[in-house]
Amino acid sequence: MRLTKFTDLALRAVMRLAVCDQDGSVTTREVAEDMGVPTTHMAKAVSRLQHLGVLEARRGRGGGLGLTRLGRQASVGWLVRELEGESEVVDCEGDSPCPLRGACRLRRALRDAQEAFYATLDPLTVADLVTSPTGPVLVGLVGRRPE
Numbered sequence: 001m002r003l004t005k006f007t008d009l010a011l012r013a014v015m016r017l018a019v020c021d022q023d024g025s026v027t028t029r030e031v032a033e034d035m036g037v038p039t040t041h042m043a044k045a046v047s048r049l050q051h052l053g054v055l056e057a058r059r060g061r062g063g064g065l066g067l068t069r070l071g072r073q074a075s076v077g078w079l080v081r082e083l084e085g086e087s088e089v090v091d092c093e094g095d096s097p098c099p100l101r102g103a104c105r106l107r108r109a110l111r112d113a114q115e116a117f118y119a120t121l122d123p124l125t126v127a128d129l130v131t132s133p134t135g136p137v138l139v140g141l142v143g144r145r146p147e
């Protein structure tokens with residue numbers, strides 16, 4: 001099982017915001033820089049997270065990104081499911097659809113395995129992801145940024 005880059009970026013963004021968004025002035029560019037990814041890519045992940053109600057953008061002077069209450073309490077399993085959408089482990093329907101796709105035991109087994117993967121993430125919350133040792137590393141990354 002491999003997550004899309006998009007899902008990984010979104011998870012990095014929520015972890016980043018889970019440690020340091022109290023003053024609500026963190027920008028998308030700063031989140032991207034702290035997490036070592038292009039701002040344009042991070043902007044797409046941030047937009048999707050806003051749509052899901054996981055984070056909000058506060059407007060005006062000193063405005064920025066912050067996690068919502070849902071974002072802090074969200075199940076990682078739920079979040080990954082939402083970000084991954086309907087994607088399957090194997091692309092049975094792509095440009096050259098597999099002739100077995102309508103009656104394939106392997107496909108069923110892979111769907112079950114995918115669900116088991118998500119289920120292991122269900123008990124974890126976003127807040128859990130930034131307990132030690134991850135949280136202190138994130139705080140260090142943020143503190144390294146020049147004023």
Ligand code: SF4
Binds near residue numbers: 098101102104
């Ligand atoms: S063999 Fe089954 S799992 Fe593999 S591509 Fe075909 S339908 Fe999908």
